[in-house]
Amino acid sequence: MHVPARKLYQRIAEDIAAAIADGRYRPGTRLPGERDLAEEFAVSRPTIREAMIALEIRGMVEARQGSGIYVTQAPPPAGRSPELDVGAFELNEARILFEGEAAALAATSIEDETLAALDRVLESMAGAGESPGAVDADREFHLLIAEGTGNSIVRSVVEMLWQIRESSPLCVHMFGKARREGVTPRVAEHRLIVDALRARNPQAAREAMRAHLRRVTEDLLAATEVELIERAQAEAHAQRSRIAQRASL
Incomplete structure (x- = not known):
């Protein structure tokens, strides 16, 4: 039976997920910037953006205000991600x-x-x-x-x-x-x-x-860039709230 080829953004998302699983990018570490990843994989920035959003949907990475995209967790050991289809x-x-x-x-x-x-x-x-x-x-x-x-x-x-x-x-x-x-x-x-x-x-x-x-x-x-910023802002707000709560103890 013919197995459909994975989309380009999916292959990149899987490569990054594999790098996370192998320990190249550990939870809490920052991923290279969008432009650097585009050069590394020889693809366009929109393709990298799709891969990042796919990893975000899977809960593997998150944006942090003024800092970039960070690994939140390693991929599950079961293997490939659910099919997200076309970006x-x-x-x-x-x-x-x-x-x-x-x-x-x-x-x-x-x-x-x-x-x-x-x-x-x-x-x-x-x-x-x-x-x-x-x-x-x-x-x-x-x-x-x-x-x-x-x-x-x-x-x-x-x-x-x-x-x-x-x-x-x-x-x-x-x-x-x-x-x-x-x-x-x-x-x-x-x-x-x-x-x-x-x-x-x-x-x-x-x-x-x-x-x-x-x-x-x-x-x-x-x-989608605004979405990354909003997520980072929400995280920063939550962090400020935690600090204020601890300071009031």
């Missing part, structure tokens, strides 16, 4: 590649009825603000463009990418954090995509879609 950065990389080309193809064949439907979705997106309806409108927007290609396989693949976003535990965690930080679909960026589609300009549609999805990646980087 948001990996998913978005695939969307940039695939949906950019889908937008270019749609620009050559999209019908006026679909453009009108996209206009209505943009109105819904603008009115939804930070409510869950904004995400629903975002999903409908991208599926309409895929449908506008006139290719059922393209439509199915884009729908699959959205299903991954809504079902992968790591994806759900990261996008949920972004929403809690107030990150919502940017209507102006979506409008630029529609403008390029209406102009029947494949290159402009491709560039607008890719620029939009790259901004999503930037938002995710910022939101």
Whole structure:
């Protein structure tokens, strides 16, 4: 039976977990910085961020204010971690590649009825603000463009990418954090995509879609960095409370 290959962030998370188990990084010690780890593993910072979040979810590391990421415990002896599936950065990389080309193809064949439907979705997106309806409108927007290609396989693949976003535990965690930080679909960026589609300009549609999805990646980087800071601040607050309690004895 074919065993699916592990995702890149999973392999890195497992390598770091193995280093912890082997004693290279003991509980209480600081891990190398994100940039250093990216150089060591020859991967991007988003991939390292996904690996760190996966280890945090497993309770193996934590952020400490102004200091970095520290090991909290060694991995359980049972072996590999639970499958966390696709991370948001990996998913978005695939969307940039695939949906950019889908937008270019749609620009050559999209019908006026679909453009009108996209206009209505943009109105819904603008009115939804930070409510869950904004995400629903975002999903409908991208599926309409895929449908506008006139290719059922393209439509199915884009729908699959959205299903991954809504079902992968790591994806759900990261996008949920972004929403809690107030990150919502940017209507102006979506409008630029529609403008390029209406102009029947494949290159402009491709560039607008890719620029939009790259901004999503930037938002995710910022939101997950805020999460690390918040965790560190919570730990610092708890430490101050413990010190104050001991001082009052």
